[in-house]
Amino acid sequence: MKKIPSGVPGLDDLLDGGLYERSTTVIAGPPGTGKTTFGAQFVYSGAVQFNEPGIFITFEEFPETIYRDAMNFGWDFKKCEAEGKLKVVFTSPAVLKSELEKEGGFFDRLVIEINAKRIVIDSITLMEQLTSDQLELRLILNSIINGLKRLGLTTILTSEVPLLFGQESLPDADIGFIVDNVIFLRYVEIESELETALTVLKVRGSRHAKDIRKYEITSNGINIETKFAGQQGILTGFPSRQISGRTLLEEGLIRRKR
């Protein structure tokens, strides 16, 4: 099976060449780690560099916010839309689900209209509002994922993880089991600075790097850098960095461990 470039410099090396076509990847991480940016970079690079038009589905942020934030990275989503290479869709989990279930529904038609090859759903966590039953949620997510595969799309799902330091925590609903690839973003404290780190946790059917990489959100988007050389135990450290004189816990930015 063919692999496609993710559009994120450095990531394809970790993935042994890129993402499998039609695969589903979860990008999980706490707020501000760059999940939305990741997704935007994936569809934008598809549209302008790889001749793979894309759909960006947002549940929470208004399209105007998406256009603005993308533009700040130099990604002109509006121009791409005008050229028929990209489409930003603001919808709800319930509408997305019902449209994907319909033969000839909105998404079927959109995929054909722009010849879409990529899709981002930002964020899959919001799908949890569809049901409080974990098993039913898993079935819904599975059917959505399969629906997107059937449409020939390579998918990125962002997944919100509570901000917790010093503890590994994966997204809910066993999402890691039903998708092909899992990429985990987190904050780490290095010499009293908060840095961002990425790990590829799972790639179905492929080799992949298992090291922890530093990455940065630059004015051009996400850029994956080197390993944290000489930094052992960065996953177990419990940062005590203070923001505005108060701890992250006091600021309510992290949840107290239960």
Ligand SMILES: Nc1ncnc2c1ncn2[C@@H]1O[C@H](COP(=O)(O)OP(=O)(O)O)[C@@H](O)[C@H]1O
């Ligand atoms: N134009 C930009 N240049 C550099 N960094 C940016 C830019 N826009 C956003 N960021 C960084 O990206 C972070 C938010 O990324 P985002 O993708 O929205 O995260 P998430 O979706 O994981 O909450 C901000 O906290 C900021 O650090």
Ligand SMILES: [Mg+2]
């Ligand atoms: Mg986001």
